[in-house]
Amino acid sequence: MQHRVILTVDLPTLASNYRAVRTIVAPCAVMPVLKANAYGLGVGPIAHALVAAGAPRIAVAEPFEALALAEAGVPIQILSGILPDEIAPMIEAGVTLPLVSVSSAKAISETARRLGRTAVCHVALDTGMGRAGFLWQDAPAALRTLVSFPHLAIEGLFTHFPLAYEGASAFTREQLRRFRLVLDAAHALGLRLKWIHAANSDAINNAPEACAPPFNLVRCGINLHGAFDAAGSLRVPLRPVLTMTTRLAQIRDLPAGTPIGYGHTYRTRRPMREGTVCAGYADGLPLALSNRGSVLVRGVAVPIVGRLSMDYLTVNLDDVPEARVGDVVTLLGRDGDAEIPVQDWANLKGTHAYDIICSIGSRVAREYRG
């Protein structure tokens, strides 16, 4: 017996996407962003594959994600925010911390002193994201205070782009200008910064100036999984990493005029061979696939009919008379010449690839190729 719905992550392809990003941004290094359990795909095997591919460090969002990577063998850094009660355990674990305000930096320095440690930190600079960190206007003065805290080792300065998919738009260029002003101020204070970073996947693809000196690091999440933000364009040659499959549970011949599923949103116009497929919105399939999406059976795209329910969806199998109960059904990925990319679901749901990948259900078994 095996799990019904299986998400297979192709680790060699993931590593090749990592190398493709690295080639495009060289000489910048590439830091995988593996927050939220590597966007829900399973951080352990993915981190292992990326470290083997040469990732020099890994970024996460919060402390438990950092602790999960304690054995990864590379520095782990928390992006964009730290709570007071998180500071001591993270210093003890040797996690690199974000500096987001003078008061938080002071607390980090004092905690490090109490623990007999030095806290390695990156200064988070808000050049226009409007979310967290030092406002760029305040940063030069704040840096003067930060360098006076004796138990901080400030090794990085970074910012984040809200609109990088637009390419070298006026706003992104203005963010770069603001960043350089603060970087000059940091250099004038004698700060020796090992890592200077701004670009995420959007910027890697659309804003090459954020992947060149003075920057020497990019932060990459969604591109590693072969997906990208369709609001922009794609510079890196990426290959899809995910395949999601399930099984065919039942096949029935329905007469014309049979209503199907909750809400009776579909009614057969003529006799139809119906397939009942073991996957629903509990597995992370968007409800928006109802009557609009398709799945692959024996390499053929067959339309979803009726509304998805929690555990099952129904398809029209008229084009695949050879289908049998137990057949593998491909929900995402390739079967023969046919393919359903993550972006198709994102388009139908009116969202982006991040939302689709992060929404894959906890019931779905994660398996890893390679």
Ligand SMILES: Cc1ncc(COP(=O)(O)O)c(C=O)c1O
């Ligand atoms: C600060 C920061 N940097 C980088 C990333 C990685 O983004 P992406 O998956 O678009 O590469 C994120 C993710 O949202 C982030 O919050």
